[in-house]
Amino acid sequence: MFYYWYRILRILVSRKFQKQVDINAELTRTFRVRLFDCDGLRVMTASKYPAYMDFIRWELIARTKLFNEIVLKGLAPTLGSQKLIYRKPLKRWTKFTVRLKTAGWDDKWVYHIHKFEQNSEVKAIGVTKALIWKKDKPQILLEILENAGVDNIINPPPEWVLQLFNNDSDIISERS
Numbered sequence: 001m002f003y004y005w006y007r008i009l010r011i012l013v014s015r016k017f018q019k020q021v022d023i024n025a026e027l028t029r030t031f032r033v034r035l036f037d038c039d040g041l042r043v044m045t046a047s048k049y050p051a052y053m054d055f056i057r058w059e060l061i062a063r064t065k066l067f068n069e070i071v072l073k074g075l076a077p078t079l080g081s082q083k084l085i086y087r088k089p090l091k092r093w094t095k096f097t098v099r100l101k102t103a104g105w106d107d108k109w110v111y112h113i114h115k116f117e118q119n120s121e122v123k124a125i126g127v128t129k130a131l132i133w134k135k136d137k138p139q140i141l142l143e144i145l146e147n148a149g150v151d152n153i154i155n156p157p158p159e160w161v162l163q164l165f166n167n168d169s170d171i172i173s174e175r176s
Helices: 002-017 046-063 066-070 141-147 159-164 168-173
Strands: 027-032 076-086 095-105 110-118 121-134
Touching (some): 027 046, 046 076, 046 095, 066 141, 095 141
Antiparallel strands (some): 027 095, 110 121
């Protein structure tokens, strides 16, 4: 957990020294599989992929005008759901790249696609949907985007992304 907070603080501090980017820009960051990222088989364990996805989403917030609208106003970006597809393992000490692309948004959710790549090969893909909270109430995303100066407020995600999360509320409300 120490490493997680170290990375988040590093992102927030380094934002002052990095160029601001557009919310629709594709961000790319290179990481290395660390010893404690690995399971007994010396490959990155599945539980570490979401942490790296968090890092690059935080970097997107920090490097866009969303920082002023979310962090400085005390709002909390929160995941609603995430889907991960693993293709091939990432081995200990090897470098890998995470690419983040904003797939789109609606009035409540923002959708992101994360690609884990190594040697020009996709190793895993993660798709997330997130929303912004304040005092236990979800905020209207379109207002936040408008206040952040986003030009194209209407940016629906592709249908395949929406389909991934189509049954989430049904699954959560089922009683076993």
